[in-house]
Amino acid sequence: MIKIGITGSIASGKTTASExxxxxxxxxxxxxxxxxxxxxxxxxxxxxxxxxxIKLNPKFKKELKNKILKNKNNLKKIEKLIHPLVRxxxxxFIKLNRLKKYIFLEVPLLIENKLNKHFDVIIFIKSxxxxxxxxxxxxxxxxxxxxxxxxxxxKDDIKAKFSDHIVVxxxxxxxxxxxxxxxxxxxx
Numbered sequence: 536m537i538k539i540g541i542t543g544s545i546a547s548g549k550t551t552a553s554e555x556x557x558x559x560x561x562x563x564x565x566x567x568x569x570x571x572x573x574x575x576x577x578x579x580x581x582x583x584x585x586x587x588x589i590k591l592n593p594k595f596k597k598e599l600k601n602k603i604l605k606n607k608n609n610l611k612k613i614e615k616l617i618h619p620l621v622r623x624x625x626x627x628f629i630k631l632n633r634l635k636k637y638i639f640l641e642v643p644l645l646i647e648n649k650l651n652k653h654f655d656v657i658i659f660i661k662s663x664x665x666x667x668x669x670x671x672x673x674x675x676x677x678x679x680x681x682x683x684x685x686x687x688x689x690k691d692d693i694k695a696k697f698s699d700h701i702v703v704x705x706x707x708x709x710x711x712x713x714x715x716x717x718x719x720x721x722x723x
Contacts, residue, residue: 537637537722538629538653542645543660544691545684546667546674548704548711552660553641556715561637564628566644569621579616586612604679610687618648629653637722646697647689658718659698661691663705 541556543549550565557563573579584591587609589598602609625640632638642650651657662670664685671681695701702714 536633536635537655539637539639539656539658539722540645540650540654541639541641541658541660542643542694542698543704544662544667544688544694545643545681546670546676547660547662548670549641549643549660551708552658552702552704552711552715553639555712556658556719557637557639560719561635561639562628562632564625564638564640564642566621566625566640566642569624570617573617573620579620582616583613586616600680604683607683607687610683618644622650625653637719644688646694651697656700656722657698658700658702658715659691659694661695661701661703666705 539556541549541553543552550567553563553565574583580591580595583589583599584595587599587602589595589602599613603613625642628640629638640654642648645651645654645657667685668678668681672678700718702711702718704711
């Protein structure tokens, strides 16, 4: 089994790249989807609400963002709750798919969390900061939140040092597909 980790900075196109490269090649784990699913579980939301002193109401998501923007230590508090749960799901996914030729794992903070040793190949999706900000805002995110999350991640040049492949995603979808196709051919 070849474990391929896909990582990159916020709004760099990791999900699109992961879906392209894994298509018809092997199963895909998406850490962001695991997090999204955690927030659907009432007991988890209760933990987050207690940790940050937020009320569970329809404005929960907005209040959570505001708490993070007011104090970046709140992001660290949430990560301490989330990361062990995501890691547990990741290990479960790897074990479940151990007989597959390839498995793909999209993990935004792969390098920041020193998960490199769990992967045979690491692909770093890199994109210009202005383009990433535009993508983030297009999905409803604010510039302030983008800057906070972006500054929370390692810089691109550091991530690149830990990566086997660097894919610059500043152009069109066909260009991205071609670059990813060339990478997967290398392992076939």
